[in-house]
Amino acid sequence: MAKARVLFIDDEEEFVKVVSERLRSRGIDVDTAFSGPDGIAKATEHTYDAVLLDLAMPGMDGLETMKHLLEYDAHLQVIILTGQGSVSAGVEAIKHGAVDFVEKPADIDTLVDKFSEAQEKRLALFEDDISQKMSNLMRKKGW
Amino acid sequence: MSPQEAGDSGAELSRNEIAFFGKITASVTHELNNVISIIEQTAGLLEDMIAGEERGVPISIDRLAGVSAAIQRQTQRGLGIIGRLNRFAHATDRPETVFDADEVVGNLVELSRRLASLRKIGLEFRPTATAPKMSGNPFVFQRAVFGAVQTVLACGLADHTVTIENRAESHGFKVSVEGATSGELGEGPLADLEAVAEEAGGSLTVESGGGQMRLCLQFTVLPSTEGRSS
Numbered sequence: 163m164a165k166a167r168v169l170f171i172d173d174e175e176e177f178v179k180v181v182s183e184r185l186r187s188r189g190i191d192v193d194t195a196f197s198g199p200d201g202i203a204k205a206t207e208h209t210y211d212a213v214l215l216d217l218a219m220p221g222m223d224g225l226e227t228m229k230h231l232l233e234y235d236a237h238l239q240v241i242i243l244t245g246q247g248s249v250s251a252g253v254e255a256i257k258h259g260a261v262d263f264v265e266k267p268a269d270i271d272t273l274v275d276k277f278s279e280a281q282e283k284r285l286a287l288f289e290d291d292i293s294q295k296m297s298n299l300m301r302k303k304g305w
Numbered sequence: 306m307s308p309q310e311a312g313d314s315g316a317e318l319s320r321n322e323i324a325f326f327g328k329i330t331a332s333v334t335h336e337l338n339n340v341i342s343i344i345e346q347t348a349g350l351l352e353d354m355i356a357g358e359e360r361g362v363p364i365s366i367d368r369l370a371g372v373s374a375a376i377q378r379q380t381q382r383g384l385g386i387i388g389r390l391n392r393f394a395h396a397t398d399r400p401e402t403v404f405d406a407d408e409v410v411g412n413l414v415e416l417s418r419r420l421a422s423l424r425k426i427g428l429e430f431r432p433t434a435t436a437p438k439m440s441g442n443p444f445v446f447q448r449a450v451f452g453a454v455q456t457v458l459a460c461g462l463a464d465h466t467v468t469i470e471n472r473a474e475s476h477g478f479k480v481s482v483e484g485a486t487s488g489e490l491g492e493g494p495l496a497d498l499e500a501v502a503e504e505a506g507g508s509l510t511v512e513s514g515g516g517q518m519r520l521c522l523q524f525t526v527l528p529s530t531e532g533r534s535s
Contacts, residue, residue: 174339176375180346187353218335221425221463245335267342270349 165191166281167209171201171227172216172243177266184270190277198222202230205238212239212280214273215260217251225258232259237287239280243268321501325448332419333390340383347375389415396443404443406478406526407432407471413447414469417454425463426484428454431470437478437526441506446524449505452498453482453520459494460486460518478526483519 168185172178173196182192193208195201198219205213213231217224228240242255242263252263261283262276351372358364392412414430421428439446450469457467467484495511498520502509507524 174343176379177339177343177346180343180350180375184346184350184353187357218423220422223423245338266338267345270346 163281165189166211166277167191167193168212168214168277169193169195169201169204169208169210170214171195171198171219171224172214173197173219174216181268181270181273185273185277188270188274190274198224198227198230201227202234205231206234209235210238211284212241212277214241214243214264214277216243217248217255218245225255228255228259237284237291239284241273241276241280322444322448325451328420329393329416329451330390333386333416336419337383337386340379340386343379344376344383347372347379393447396447400442400444401440402443403438403440404446405436406439406446406480406524407436409443409447410450410469410471410480413450414454417451420455421458421467424458424461426458426461427466429466429468431468433471433473433478435473437471437473439478439524439526441524445501445505446507449498449501449507449522450480450482452501453480453509453522456494456498456520457482457484457486457518460488462487462516473526476525478524480522480524481519482522483517485516486513486518487516 168190170178170182170185170192171194175196178194178196182194185192193204193210195204199222201213201215213228215224215228215231219227224242228242231238231240240255240260242252242260244252244255244263244265248265249263252260252265255263261280264273264276354364354368354372389412392408393416396409411430411432414428418428454467454469461467462485465485467482470481470483472479472481495509499509502522505522505524507522510521510523512519512521
């Protein structure tokens with residue numbers, strides 16, 4: 163399978179840079195953004211398997227950013243990054259469409275595993291879509 | 306007021322004080338967690354570099370220097386946060402004391418910076434030149450100032466700056482909090498803030514209009530004009 167392509171959105175620039183470097187050395191293709199609006203702009207220009215998204219950001223927070231991201235690409239796999247002791251915030255984010263959440267500082271190998279799972283899940287969703295469309299087409303044509 | 310009502314009132318006040326303490330510590334520890342997270346990931350990067358060296362990828366001295374500088378930068382940032390939180394926590398040591406209002410408000414502004422930043426609002430603190438000493442409860446004083454800052458932030462405009470200014474006056478000392486706002490505040494938050502200001506031995510005045518809000522907390526000060534405490 164191709165490298166998982168991930169967009170990492172967090173306003174803590176130094177954290178983003180060091181985590182991205184470590185992910186790249188593990189074969190993940192990482193793009194970065196330091197605010198919700200910048201992340202949304204990148205997600206409309208490029209295709210990603212998953213987004214690693216910080217909840218607490220200045221201005222547009224993680225939940226609002228996720229809402230825009232999912233409106234644009236419903237199959238995007240959003241993994242939320244929360245502070246310590248913010249499990250309830252992570253659970254809330256899952257209710258709003260995130261597929262998972264991770265507490266900072268976040269174990270790098272756990273992140274890699276989650277991105278691989280996200281890539282597979284996204285692929286499966288697209289396969290389901292194609293299968294559904296084929297099935298509808300065949301029914302319509304009476305094949 | 307009946308003893309029962311008095312008891313209830315005391316319990317209510319206590320909850321508010323705990324809420325204030327909780328809001329500050331939650332914000333500060335969140336920031337501290339970011340610092341620790343960067344240090345932890347940077348240590349992980351060092352491990353990655355060592356693992357690479359074992360596989361024959363040489364470690365660059367420049368990269369090592371960069372990693373070391375990042376750890377030092379975050380350590381200093383963390384120490385600054387801990388120092389500010391420690392000064393804030395010690396405000397509860399004595400209910401009545403003499404304190405430097407510039408130091409206390411300056412520290413509180415730094416602790417409030419992240420909460421303002423989440424609303425994309427900057428904070429600017431202007432201390433007095435004379436470092437007036439105040440007599441009273443520094444914790445309650447801080448709660449009043451924090452309440453004023455939070456009140457202006459709650460209706461503040463993003464991408465603007467809220468100014469907190471200390472000013473020594475002939476009969477006392479004033480803390481004003483001013484910023485651009487998007488609308489009028491309801492009576493509730495101002496009534497709560499007025500009660501906290503009174504508890505801190507001060508009074509609240511509100512000026513609002515033209516898209517600006519200015520909250521002034523007026524206090525009496527000790528006549529001492531000695532220099533800043535260290």
